[in-house]
Amino acid sequence: MKKMLTNNLGLKLLSVIGAIMLWLIVMNIDDPYTYRDFSPIQVTMLNENVVTDQGKVYKIEDGSDVISIRVWGKKSVLRELDITDFTATADMQKNIKYNDLVGIEVTCSNKNIRSADINLSRENVVISVEDASSEQFNVVVKQNGKVADGYMIGTALPEQSLIQISGPASVIAKIKRVEVEIKTTGVNSDRTIHGKLNVLNSDGEAVDTTYLEYTGKNDGMDVAITMLRSKTVPLSVGHTGTPEEGYSFSSISYKPETVMIAGASDAISKITAILIPDEAINIDGVSENQQQTIDITQYLPDGIRLADETDALIAVSVEIEKKQGKTVTIPVSRIGVQNVPAGMEVDFGDTSSIELVVMGTSSELAALDTEAIAVTLDVGHTRAGNYTETLNVTLPDSGCSLMQDVEIQYKLVKRTAADDNKTTGDSSSTNGSIDSKKENVSDAGNDNTTGNSTPDNTAGDNSSGDSAGESKNDSATE
Template structure:
């Protein structure tokens, strides 16, 4: 039985083997057709962002690059089976622009790689480029200035401002960085009545105070910490106290100080004890003066510990001590104003002239008020008989005013 089955099996496989091979070929072909119909090859466009590498090639040379707005992506065509394509997205590809291969200072070749190294995916061989703008790079360092908006609460003042960090480093295109005149941190202090800290963003201003667009700048700190110390404030009078007396021949005309009021700041308990600032000391010793004096003093030196002038730029006061010396003026005093003393009975005396010239010395302001017609005086004719005589004139003058010796002629007659 077994022997009869075996030949049959052999004949089944070996007989008509050519037809059997042909059938197998058509079966495989049919399978391929079915597979390709159900999972065909497709081509699709993908877009992804470009990753720039080796940018230090430019920065080390003192240059920079910028990518035009909206230009940081590339589009490329990909070919793959539909079953593979359906699972693909732009994130499955890496686009790389290597600055080592910068061309014409304007573009960089872009290489597309498949992230999962799938050999069934084909990327178009079309050359892709990243367009760039190349320029000179500039780096500068600027101190941070604090500018406040608003006013502290009534009776309060900003005593001290601190900023951390105190300076920032800025880099970017030379044509932008070179226009930076100052870096400012703005702080709102409206109604503030106590110390406080705050984080403040930085603003870059040109020489005209216009704000500079920061989008093209690289700054090592985007914000700074600003600390403000708030103190109380009070307005007090400024007084001057002189010492000593002026040398003989000098007269004190006036003493003045500018400003005569000032705002001071400090702790409330210290300010409550201060009613005025008195400027005194050896600088205002009248006995040492030979002429008028103008001097500048620091008002802070006359304040106790814990208080100071609120505005540091206004701490200097100017003291003026105006003095004048003796002046000599010539006056023509009417002889009618002179009394004749000790004239003997029965005698008559007449001045030969209607005026007598006298030189009077005294304080300028006193002399300015002195009028010749109001000056009185006398002559003494004791022991003089009839005839023409020259007599000394004595004037009635206020203290501090004196006259040099003066004479006039008088004629005495007897009845």
């Protein structure tokens, strides 16, 4: 037996080794030793209090807390693995190095995989440690979306007007604005809307909030909104005062001419325009164009506000024009004669017309209806004679004015019997005056006839006188 075992021993050992190798080859072909990659795997930080207990915070740099791994093992084992079978940790208490590196350890829940079978894409989580900071910020509401037509949001009140945010000092220093964003598309009634918090820097860009903590509010904030009715109404702007002598108000303009207002339904339904009182624009004594800006919020009715506060200021422009003169000729036939004493009439003599100098702007003068100018003469005398009176001139309501008073000379004469018999003898009318002048010519002829007889009578009287004189002289002689 012993001889049989030792006979050809080398050959037998070679056969055994060959068999083992063949078995290994067969097994490797059927269930080979290979690898499998898994990613991404999030690294969990442990014992963070090592840093935070010192009043500091840390930030993970460059996404170094996310790794990939390569796992070696039997194909049959690897086939059963899932990414959830692996746990990656970085213990800040035992694995921190150089204050900014924390070693990563990866374990597998499958006992067939050892730590040595796992290759990591990186060995450390890179951190930066800095002082912690905490600060309070005002919370403003940002509306996202267009509300229903004819409505606007009256008030939007977040459940907290202040929020405290803690985190790395360098990040806190970047925060300039905290807003809660709500969606308001189609809203037409009072309600509460939940919005998300946005943390912004001075450029309006989002700040990385990964390492920030909001006291009591991590998932957003509720906002209570009230709705108002809105509508667009015109503005009405007037003025007061009188420009410097020789100048006239020409026009007033303003931008915008309309404004959108908001208020409760019952209040806004009564508003048809926003009236700016005349006292707001005073042009007293001015001689050049005026421009000014007016805040119209002070003139809004109670319970009414602007839909957009940026519309509060309007630009007002007042045009002032230097007056010009225009000569208007009025025939005396258009002068209305008033209060002529009974038995008297007015004679304008050789005067056929008068001239009025009317002052106004170019547009006022162009619009002046000269036919509507009324000129009257108030006689105010009772005895015949020559007079000079100031005419009463009434201009139409066109903005024009008379440069100076206009006087006229006339003669107040007695009417004759022939004038009294005329059916057209209206002493207050111009035609009557003209007819009177014609009658005066006729009367003058009659006076001449009378004058011719008068000398005869006078002569007779003188003759009698002479006789009487002669008698007296005779008596005296005797």
